[in-house]
Amino acid sequence: MITVEHLSKRYGSHPAVDDVSFTCEPGTVTGFLGPNGAGKSTTMRMICGLTPPTAGTATVDGRAYRRMGNPGRRIGVLLDASAQHSGRTGREVLTLAAMTMGIDRRGVEASLDRVGLNSTAAKRRVKAYSLGMRQRLGLAYAMLGDPGILILDEPANGLDPEGIFWMRGLLRDFADRGGTVLLSSHLLREVEAVADRLIVIGGGRVVAQGDKDELLAGTxxxxxxxxxxxxxxxxxxxxxxxxxxxxxxxxxxxxxxxxxxxxxxxxxxxxxxxxAGSGGLEQMFLTLTAGDSVKEAVR
Structure with missing residues (x-):
């Protein structure tokens, strides 16, 4: 379970994240929605211990990410698909990750196959990968340690429609087997298709959260x-x-x-x-976050 309690982050006088609280439970996919600059990525970085909070706490199964001895075996993280050594091959990236986490390196091939990267792609250097291929490699990296939790920031960027459909099935299957997924995306219809719960953030604050069907029923x-x-x-x-x-x-x-x-x-x-259904999700999103993108752009 992911538990975020009164989490805040300020940069000078600017509150990037302001008193955010929510939980993500096992067996569910939680869609984390908001316009650019709303605080989604900052919140995820705080959960993963990459950005220290100004106030509040973020824990996974009751422990802070930084206090876990081998977090990759508990939590799979994909925050930036381009954050891989460009001079290494896809297989080398995963092999080094397996060695770091103490995982049998024979699992690397299975991970590559799971995300649709064949032997040719595995031998290619990351700098030659398309964005979609980097997303697939990032997902393979996140799931390499067989974690029970996935935290994914815009994992569908660069994927074609077939790839997005594939990823939807992958995440739905992961959650149906008891996993926990926190998923940030701008693709509202894709989030609606896979998510059980929704969290909408605007201007650094949570403006709506709850069961997807309950939220959409009111749209x-x-x-x-x-x-x-x-x-x-x-x-x-x-x-x-x-x-x-x-x-x-x-x-x-x-x-x-x-x-x-x-x-x-x-x-x-x-x-x-x-x-209203999916149209209702779009309308709810635009209504709840009206003006936030413009405000962030000129701040």
Whole structure:
């Protein structure tokens, strides 16, 4: 279990992370969401002992990362796919890691195979790897010690759609076998597809967290009509608030029956009426973190 309690980090007068608390339990994938500069990477670095907190604590199974004798056997970490010696081959990177962790080096080949790096890729130097290949190598490194916990920061960067689908299955299987995953990503639909719980951070503070289905259930109903201006007029007359989506729908903070009755009363033809779902995650994310990316960019 990962336990973060009142974690804060300040750089001068700037609070990069401000009183963040959450837990990640075994058997779950927790999606850690937020715009650039929101504090996700800093929080993960504090959990892994790379950045000292200004206040608060972060523990794994009740112990600080720095106090673990051989943390790679307990926690697999991928914070920067490019943080590998560019002059070494993929096999050399994992072999040295196995020697450091006291793992049988025969497990290196199995780890390479698990992430889809064949013998040709294994013999290639890391400087010749694409970003997607480095991500795969980073995942192999993180899982080499057969840990029970994975902490991954943007692991899907550089992966093609097939690679993203593969990674989703890998993480889901890991959690289903009792593992704990903390996953940061900008790919909201991919996070929704694999995560059990969500943590949304904005401006260094947690703005929402909880079970994915419970959070999305409160995001409203997606409605799409043959005549969108007429739909907006009907919603306005009924006193219902709605937010337009990028694909022509409207997310309304009301249940489907209320919306359906209002549309039927006006003789309006509806093309779609359902819980907001993935559109709701996008809308929730944008609403909760509105303006944070701009604020960070000009700070």
């Amino acid at each position: 409203g109903t997606l409605v799409r009509a043959l005549d969108r201006p007429a739909l907006e007029a009907v919603l306005a007359r009924a006193g219902l608030t709605g937010t337009a989506t990028t694909d022509g729908g409207v997310v309304v903070q009301a249940d489907a029956e209320t919306i359906g009755r209002a549309a039927a009363g006006a003789g309006l033809v509806l093309l779609e009426l359902r819980p």
